[in-house]
Amino acid sequence: MLKVEGAVIRNGAFTVTADFEVDPGAKVAVIGPSGAGKTTLIEAIAGFRWVERGRLLWDGRDITGAAPGARPVAMLFQDGNLFPHLTVAQNAGLGLRPDLRLSAEQKERVTTALARVGLAGMEDRKPGALSGGQQSRAALARVLLQDRPLLLLDEPFAALGPALKTEMLDLVADLAAETGATLLMISHDPEDARRITDQAILVAEGVAHPPQPTADLLDTPPPALKAYLG
Template sequence: MNDPLAIELSNVEVRYDTTTLHFECAVAAGGIVAVAGASGSGKSTLLHLVAGFEEPDGGEIRILGKNVDRLAPSERPVSMIFQDNNLFAHLDVATNVGLGIDPALRLSAGDRITIEDALRRVGLTGFARRLPPTLSGGERQRVALARALVRHRPLLLLDEPFAALDPGMRAGMRTLLRELHEEEGNTILMITHHPDDVKALADSVLFLDQGRIIAHDSLARFLERRDNAAIDRFLGNVS
């Protein structure tokens, strides 16, 4: 029997006053998928639907073969990292990571070892007692990654995780994300506006335009496309 797909969106619709977004796709398990497209094309809505932060007006969402339409975000096998990290400024790094294990912070000695190990894996050994405002943008993103790691969810959603980082930090975070993906074997969906992120990280690409998925290609196929103006603009193929 074949393994289930990581994500299936079947005739999923989100209706607004002036527009309707429509998503139809099937994402294989185990890869890194870039979610790209112009601002307002529906990328964040797509991730919020999968995570459970937004409810569809129609259609069906399945994760690892299971219908999740009635599951709350905390019940879905998903972790999500936002552009602004969602760290609590008054809590130290270890506590922010510990929220990924238990939101009530009832942490055992074993949990604290797990937290230290996650910080080690993201290159933040010795940072446990630091507060988020004392960290750089890249370090805060590493804390968010560590919090996702301790949850051990098979699906990781990233909403423009590198948007506030300079080019050097972006490159370092891309390398770290690839290494952690290889260790975890999870499925990653990552929103990005940067072709360099797509080329460096993605195995495949979901490209959105005006609330529709207009391309779902392997990386090689996507980079070869010359048949759509929105994709050409994203890739810089417009003279």
């Protein structure tokens, strides 16, 4: 279980306050107006933003001061964060070892993960030789290899076309179900949230509200969200 207890998260002059719990294995959308603090919240959970007050706990363990790599978190960024000089296999292998000194068993795991996300046979390609969708798959394979129980998505598929984005969202949902990972996904598209999440955290006016059913929030949005959604 993820617990955010009385947290005040600072991003320059802007702060986000949060106090909520997320059940293990839940699929949760993080939704709200632009600039409300969604990314700030996710970055704090991942360890990239300072929590000024309060605590972050995972399964009862305080991770507030833990370095990003010491947290039970894998994060998929908007740009995929692939290294252009590395092959697809090497980019994925970073999820196992940053120095890429992989054993034979680990190399086999990389091959298996790439096949699972639809990139079998593309291990030796560089990111520049891939389509946008294939780059997203490579980034997802690295996250899969990290094998962390908490998966954070910061709109990694926003630049993809509707059909490809839907395909990637379904793949993420399938992988989360297979591994039992807890999923928090920032989304600006309510249909994406409806598609793969059962709960949603509204972030508005500097406050991250406790999760509620996604359909309930989107069917009867509060004024700040309604103004944003139109």
